[in-house]
Amino acid sequence: MKIKMNGYRLDKSMEQSDEAEGLQIEIHGVHPMDGLLRTDRLPHIWCPGCGLGTALTCFLSALGKSGLNLDKVAVVSGIGCTGRVAGYVRLDSFHTTHGRAIPFATGLKLGNPELKVVVFSGDGDLVTIGGNHFIHAARRNMDITVICVNNFNYGMTGGQAGATTPIGGVTTTSPYGNYEYPFNVSALAAASGAVYVARWTVLHARRLERSILEALLKPGFSLVEIISPCPTGFGRRHKQREGLDTMRYYHEHGIIRHGADPRETDIGLGSVVIEGKFIDIDKPTFLEQRSRRLEQVFSR
Amino acid sequence: MSTFEALAGNEAVATAMRQIDPDVVAAYPITPQTSTVQKFADFVADGLVTTEFVTVESEHSAMSACVGASAAGARVMTATAANGLALMWEIVYIAASSRLPIVMSLVNRALSGPINIHCDHSDVMGMRDAGWIILFSENGQEAYDNLIQAVRIAEHPDVLLPVAVCQDGFITSHGMERVEIYDDADVKAFVGSYQPQWSLLDLQNPMTYGPLDFYDYYYEHKRQQVAAMEKAPEVILAVAAAFNRQFNRDYGMFESYRLGDAEVAVVVANSAAGTAKVVVDQLREEGLKVGLLKPRVFRPFPAQEMSAALRHVKAVAVMDRAISFGAMNNAGPLFLEIAAALALHGERMPIADYVFGLGGRDILPGEIESVYRDMFRAAESGRVEQMVTYLSVRE
Numbered sequence: 001m002k003i004k005m006n007g008y009r010l011d012k013s014m015e016q017s018d019e020a021e022g023l024q025i026e027i028h029g030v031h032p033m034d035g036l037l038r039t040d041r042l043p044h045i046w047c048p049g050c051g052l053g054t055a056l057t058c059f060l061s062a063l064g065k066s067g068l069n070l071d072k073v074a075v076v077s078g079i080g081c082t083g084r085v086a087g088y089v090r091l092d093s094f095h096t097t098h099g100r101a102i103p104f105a106t107g108l109k110l111g112n113p114e115l116k117v118v119v120f121s122g123d124g125d126l127v128t129i130g131g132n133h134f135i136h137a138a139r140r141n142m143d144i145t146v147i148c149v150n151n152f153n154y155g156m157t158g159g160q161a162g163a164t165t166p167i168g169g170v171t172t173t174s175p176y177g178n179y180e181y182p183f184n185v186s187a188l189a190a191a192s193g194a195v196y197v198a199r200w201t202v203l204h205a206r207r208l209e210r211s212i213l214e215a216l217l218k219p220g221f222s223l224v225e226i227i228s229p230c231p232t233g234f235g236r237r238h239k240q241r242e243g244l245d246t247m248r249y250y251h252e253h254g255i256i257r258h259g260a261d262p263r264e265t266d267i268g269l270g271s272v273v274i275e276g277k278f279i280d281i282d283k284p285t286f287l288e289q290r291s292r293r294l295e296q297v298f299s300r
Numbered sequence: 301m302s303t304f305e306a307l308a309g310n311e312a313v314a315t316a317m318r319q320i321d322p323d324v325v326a327a328y329p330i331t332p333q334t335s336t337v338q339k340f341a342d343f344v345a346d347g348l349v350t351t352e353f354v355t356v357e358s359e360h361s362a363m364s365a366c367v368g369a370s371a372a373g374a375r376v377m378t379a380t381a382a383n384g385l386a387l388m389w390e391i392v393y394i395a396a397s398s399r400l401p402i403v404m405s406l407v408n409r410a411l412s413g414p415i416n417i418h419c420d421h422s423d424v425m426g427m428r429d430a431g432w433i434i435l436f437s438e439n440g441q442e443a444y445d446n447l448i449q450a451v452r453i454a455e456h457p458d459v460l461l462p463v464a465v466c467q468d469g470f471i472t473s474h475g476m477e478r479v480e481i482y483d484d485a486d487v488k489a490f491v492g493s494y495q496p497q498w499s500l501l502d503l504q505n506p507m508t509y510g511p512l513d514f515y516d517y518y519y520e521h522k523r524q525q526v527a528a529m530e531k532a533p534e535v536i537l538a539v540a541a542a543f544n545r546q547f548n549r550d551y552g553m554f555e556s557y558r559l560g561d562a563e564v565a566v567v568v569a570n571s572a573a574g575t576a577k578v579v580v581d582q583l584r585e586e587g588l589k590v591g592l593l594k595p596r597v598f599r600p601f602p603a604q605e606m607s608a609a610l611r612h613v614k615a616v617a618v619m620d621r622a623i624s625f626g627a628m629n630n631a632g633p634l635f636l637e638i639a640a641a642l643a644l645h646g647e648r649m650p651i652a653d654y655v656f657g658l659g660g661r662d663i664l665p666g667e668i669e670s671v672y673r674d675m676f677r678a679a680e681s682g683r684v685e686q687m688v689t690y691l692s693v694r695e
């Protein structure tokens with residue numbers, strides 16, 4: 001049996017069991033995602049039980065399958081736990097200021113239209129402080145893919161209420177329960193004009209990966225909302241002490257309903273989580289609209 | 301009866317806010333300010349204050365809500381840091397020019413980019429021309445005391461300017477220290493109640509805030525902001541005197557530490573002044589006559605008083621936790637101000653700038669000691685070897 005070590009020591013018992021099963025293995029110390037990760041930036045900062053690792057894995061896996069030229073892919077993040085993604089991917093990336101990932105991405109796309117621009121950020125960043133940019137990029141049908149990891153609070157700063165916190169949600173700034181109406185991220189994107197809207201919890205990793213793949217290949221403003229556990233900031237205040245508790249919750253409360261009316265997919269505290277591909281329509285992108293308009297004007 | 305508690309700077313500030321019980325607080329989470337507002341949210345939820353607390357969707361909205369509430373006649377407070385302050389920018393100027401006595405706890409943190417959440421003074425130095433009164437605090441006690449005084453300074457009819465109370469991010473904001481918390485009733489009596497003179501809710505006397513104001517009167521309004529700044533020092537000192545009578549803690553425009561007979565002096569603000577005091581004591585034990593000037597009121601800048609306090613020393617080192625890029629010799633803002641003040645008041649001793657601690661880089665007593673020793677050489681030779689030195693940086 002041929003074993004490549006690449007600096008890693010092999011556990012003796014593992015060697016024997018492999019031999020017993022007659023497997024040919026290659027131990028090279030490289031994770032399948034390493035080619036797409038800046039491994040010198042690892043380990044990451046995310047807490048145990050956080051869903052961001054799964055979200056990032058699904059994204060990288062979808063990216064690998066997409067056939068996109070990785071030299072032409074740029075990832076833009078804002079501030080927050082999810083915002084760290086831009087720093088971890090071995091791609092051209094920009095870690096922008098809080099809420100401004102979408103305007104940066106818009107500039108990037110317009111400056112270099114051949115790029116595939118992906119915004120990877122959190123709910124606090126994208127629909128709270130940056131909510132205005134989110135709706136306007138969707139309205140214009142700007143050709144970007146937005147991956148929004150929604151954990152219903154500001155995780156990085158210690159679990160404050162944001163625009164996605166469900167009514168009754170206990171956070172550090174709503175210690176007796178939030179009483180503000182929250183945004184439904186998917187419904188917001190759909191209402192603003194997004195051509196592709198899907199939502200998955202991180203439990204449904206394969207479906208999530210597939211949706212990200214579809215979104216990456218979809219011209220126009222595509223949104224994938226990823227519902228993710230935040231045991232440190234949110235879960236533990238809602239009887240979900242560990243990420244696994246939240247994953248069980250998704251298992252019990254997740255309902256797949258493709259084509260659901262996004263307006264009927266609100267997520268409440270303790271409610272079902274409706275998942276699936278909600279919107280997949282074709283509409284000219286911002287740049288196509290512009291070209292069309294100019295052609296009309298100048299062909300007169 | 302006051303009590304002594306072990307509190308982080310942010311908790312001390314939140315406690316002051318509880319005691320002040322402002323009418324409106326609007327804020328947005330940003331490290332390292334967050335725990336102030338978080339703690340205050342607990343007070344709101346537990347009914348310990350009567351404040352309308354708004355968790356807005358950005359700092360721009362936070363300062364906007366503060367401006368609206370203050371114009372309506374409310375006593376208003378907020379807290380922020382670094383990029384949060386930067387996002388407030390547009391409204392920071394409007395708060396001052398509308399003469400709204402908003403009080404802000406500003407936890408000093410490096411401005412992006414690259415992104416950094418640790419301490420330096422690039423945030424507050426950016427607002428130095430915005431028309432706010434700016435107070436520095438060495439530790440949690442001073443942040444607490446300054447916040448209480450800030451309310452009276454801001455709301456004084458001769459001033460009516462917003463006040464920012466600074467403390468160092470993490471070093472002070474998250475460092476737990478012994479803080480004397482005064483009796484709730486005493487603090488409430490000290491700050492009194494706010495009697496707005498021009499309230500939007502005064503329906504008998506309708507008025508407008510912030511209308512178009514072109515070449516006809518804009519300039520006059522700016523001149524009035526200057527007049528308010530001119531009156532501020534007197535009010536700041538009067539409030540400090542009242543504070544001293546009530547709570548037995550003495551504050552001035554700045555603090556002089558073993559400066560009276562010093563041959564060389566360091567000027568440094570906020571938490572690093574605490575470290576510098578230790579160095580001063582050590583060097584004094586060696587028989588070296590060293591002193592410290594710790595700015596408290598940065599706006600309005602007490603140029604004349606500082607020059608007088610430094611007149612007798614033979615060399616001055618200013619330590620800046622920020623850079624004014626492209627300014628004279630790329631020095632720090634505090635240096636530029638003090639160098640100008642000394643020169644204009646006829647003081648010609650050597651003066652040097654030491655930029656330190658950007659993005660939270662530690663400043664060690666040994667480094668401050670080396671600054672003092674540089675100054676002794678400068679005092680002897682009559683000139684500084686280098687006008688601006690960037691301490692502990694890889695070159």
